Amino acid sequence: MKDPDIEDGEEQAYECFECGKIVTATQSPGTCPGCGGELRNRSYPLE
Amino acid sequence: MASDPLGEEPSRPEGEHQPESESALETARRQLHTAAAHLDLDGNVLARLDHPTKVHEVTVPIEREDGTVDVFTGYRAQHDSVRGPYKGGLRFHPGVTRDECVGLSMWMTWKCAVMDLPFGGAKGGVAVDPKSLSVGEKERLTRRFTQELRTVIGPMRDIPAPDMGTDAQTMAWLMDAYSMQEGETIPGVVTGKPPIVGGSEGRGAAPGRSVAIVTRAVCEYYDRRLADTTVAVQGFGSVGANAARLLDEWGANVVAISDVSGAMYDPAGIDTAAVPSHEEEPEAVSAHAETTISNADLLELDVDVLVPAAVGNVITEANADEIGADVVVEGANGPTTSAGDAILEERGVHVIPDILANAGGVTVSYFEWLQDINRRAWSLERVNDELESEMFAAWTAVTDAFEARDVSWREAAYIVALSRLADAHRYRGLWP
Numbered sequence: 001m002k003d004p005d006i007e008d009g010e011e012q013a014y015e016c017f018e019c020g021k022i023v024t025a026t027q028s029p030g031t032c033p034g035c036g037g038e039l040r041n042r043s044y045p046l047e
Numbered sequence: 048m049a050s051d052p053l054g055e056e057p058s059r060p061e062g063e064h065q066p067e068s069e070s071a072l073e074t075a076r077r078q079l080h081t082a083a084a085h086l087d088l089d090g091n092v093l094a095r096l097d098h099p100t101k102v103h104e105v106t107v108p109i110e111r112e113d114g115t116v117d118v119f120t121g122y123r124a125q126h127d128s129v130r131g132p133y134k135g136g137l138r139f140h141p142g143v144t145r146d147e148c149v150g151l152s153m154w155m156t157w158k159c160a161v162m163d164l165p166f167g168g169a170k171g172g173v174a175v176d177p178k179s180l181s182v183g184e185k186e187r188l189t190r191r192f193t194q195e196l197r198t199v200i201g202p203m204r205d206i207p208a209p210d211m212g213t214d215a216q217t218m219a220w221l222m223d224a225y226s227m228q229e230g231e232t233i234p235g236v237v238t239g240k241p242p243i244v245g246g247s248e249g250r251g252a253a254p255g256r257s258v259a260i261v262t263r264a265v266c267e268y269y270d271r272r273l274a275d276t277t278v279a280v281q282g283f284g285s286v287g288a289n290a291a292r293l294l295d296e297w298g299a300n301v302v303a304i305s306d307v308s309g310a311m312y313d314p315a316g317i318d319t320a321a322v323p324s325h326e327e328e329p330e331a332v333s334a335h336a337e338t339t340i341s342n343a344d345l346l347e348l349d350v351d352v353l354v355p356a357a358v359g360n361v362i363t364e365a366n367a368d369e370i371g372a373d374v375v376v377e378g379a380n381g382p383t384t385s386a387g388d389a390i391l392e393e394r395g396v397h398v399i400p401d402i403l404a405n406a407g408g409v410t411v412s413y414f415e416w417l418q419d420i421n422r423r424a425w426s427l428e429r430v431n432d433e434l435e436s437e438m439f440a441a442w443t444a445v446t447d448a449f450e451a452r453d454v455s456w457r458e459a460a461y462i463v464a465l466s467r468l469a470d471a472h473r474y475r476g477l478w479p
Contacts, residue, residue: 011178014326015214017251020241022182022216027329038251039326040285045210045380046239046250047136047155047409 014039069385071150078157082461085452092472096156096465099126099149105195107173109187121192123171124148125205127156129471132203133169134159134409136210137217139180139188143172155409158402160464162441164413169205171196177212189217193224200225202235202420208412209239219244235419238412242424247415249430250408255289255356256431257407258378260438262294262352265374265399268446277350279303279372281310281342282357283332286378286405288324290354295319303345304332305357310345311336347371355382362387370396377401392455400457402464403445410437 014023018037023029032039040046069077076097083093103123108116122145125133135155148170156168173192180188199205209218218240225236234245242248249256266276276299280291283306295301295318303312306325311317311332323331333339346353346361349371355361356378362370367383367390375391376399377383383391383398391398414433418424425433441463448466449459 013177013212013214015209015216017215018242020215020219022214028326030323030327040214040251041326042209042214043211044285045136045138045408046254047134047158047208047210047412 013042015042070146071154072146073150074385075150075153075157078461079153079465082458082465085454085458085462086466086469088465088469089473091477092469095472095477096127096153096468099124099152100128101125101199102145102149103171103196103199104145105192107188107192107195109184109191111184112181119173119175119188121171121173121195122148123196123199123205123207124152124169125199126152126168127468128167129468129475130160130167131165132167132201133205134164134166134412135169135171135208137192137207137213137221138170138172138210139175139177139185139212139217140172141174141176143174148172154402156468157461157464158406158409160467161402161445161460162406162410162413162437163444163467164410164437166206166409166413169207170210171207172210172212185217186220189213189220190224193221194228197225197228200236202233202416206235206412206416207237208409215239215241215246235416238415238419240415245415245419247411247418247430248425248427249434250411250415251285252289253407253411253430253434254405255286255378255407256293256434257410257438258286258290258354258356258376258404259293259297260407260435261399261404261442262290262299262354262374262376263297264439264442265376265397266299266352269374269397271351274298274300276300276352277302277314278352278354279345279348279350280354280356280378281305281345281361282325282355282379283322284325284357287354287356288319288326290356290378291317291319299352302350303340303348305342305345306330306332307342307357309333309336309339310342312338312340312345312348352376354378358382360384362391364390367391368394370394372396374399376404378405380405388457397456400460403441403456403460406441407434407438410434 016032016037019035021034151170159166240246308330347369353372359381362383364386367387
């Protein structure tokens with residue numbers, strides 16, 4: 001499987017594992033602004 | 048998944064000349080033939096595994112926000128289902144091609160087989176830049192793509208999952224589109240869903256947890272007490288942070304961690320729980336560090352275990368001679384190139400391959416599928432307990448092959464996978 005090279009400062013999409021909210025930002029917001037849940041950088045495969 | 052195996056016959060005639068970047072399909076086929084050579088595999092079975100069972104190519108038209116219609120191309124490669132339904136991610140990425148899907152589907156076959164999951168391998172996607180889509184366009188793309196694939200996916204046929212550019216919401220749309228057309232709610236058609244519609248607890252931490260479990264196992268195998276083991280982890284995202292924190296919690300001495308901006312190094316040990324992961328606070332690693340080093344220097348630290356958990360192709364022909372660790376546990380997919388791997392093997396560095404080490408992700412996907420078809424959710428504690436059991440079983444099988452055949456850990460993992468696939472093909476036979 002090929003993971004992408006992540007450039008610092010590049011806009012990324014993050015998904016919340018708890019509520020599914022998607023946040024697009026150049027820097028991770030840390031936790032989900034909606035529910036405080038854990039975020040995943042959507043650029044990475046899960047399996 | 049592994050960027051390369053030790054493509055080795057005894058003298059490794061090809062290994063010396065492997066290109067640093069071969070296609071996913073070329074790598075997957077090379078891995079197959081390498082493992083097959085160790086197994087005296089039936090040539091008829093090898094011939095079948097050399098090709099995907101089916102590759103679906105579909106046209107996916109969607110209406111854009113301005114009323115125009117754009118047409119995209121989607122793929123679903125289904126490699127082998129002798130052990131169960133096809134399983135693998137769906138990616139939305141401009142670089143998606145037919146051959147890439149085929150190669151990645153083969154890797155999923157090996158990964159599921161080494162974990163002894165009752166799945167075969169698949170991979171698919173749409174050649175599109177997801178950043179160019181509005182939310183509505185992405186939903187329409189997902190639903191139309193699902194409709195085009197509807198007859199070839201399903202909980203007992205082929206179970207997609209999130210991958211690059213897709214997420215839990217994408218999977219929820221897919222599940223809804225499939226369910227509406229089938230006339231009943233079928234959560235088991237896809238994994239990686241939000242928990243409220245059948246997703247599993249523990250999926251986010253699963254790959255990092257499996258990396259930690261395998262690291263602990265390999266330390267035990269080489270009679271190395273975790274308390275006396277130094278660990279360097281490159282990448283403090285989901286995989287690296289979870290692996291580092293668990294190893295720290297279990298008593299290992301994590302001396303270096305890193306994110307894209309640099310590495311924190313403390314020979315006395317780092318309190319990993321006190322450092323936010325890259326996704327919790329970007330660049331926290333270097334911000335919290337008293338001593339920083341570069342990511343390249345982290346790879347060459349004189350530690351017992353190195354966990355490359357950031358991106359692929361970081362251990363190459365250029366730096367493999369400088370790797371200071373005795374053991375490398377591949378947390379990322381394909382962190383070691385073919386040439387780098389050959390050098391590490393010659394130097395006696397043990398490399399635990401990604402298809403085993405980070406298989407926690409697909410294993411928890413299996414748990415989600417079980418929960419969906421049984422209509423009963425598991426607690427996080429149960430997910431973690433079952434993951435530990437599955438990882439231990441896979442580790443034991445790979446260890447048996449490693450000891451019985453005098454091969455590398457990577458070869459042992461592929462041998463376990465291929466022998467299971469070959470046995471299944473032999474029992475089922477070829478019909479019609």
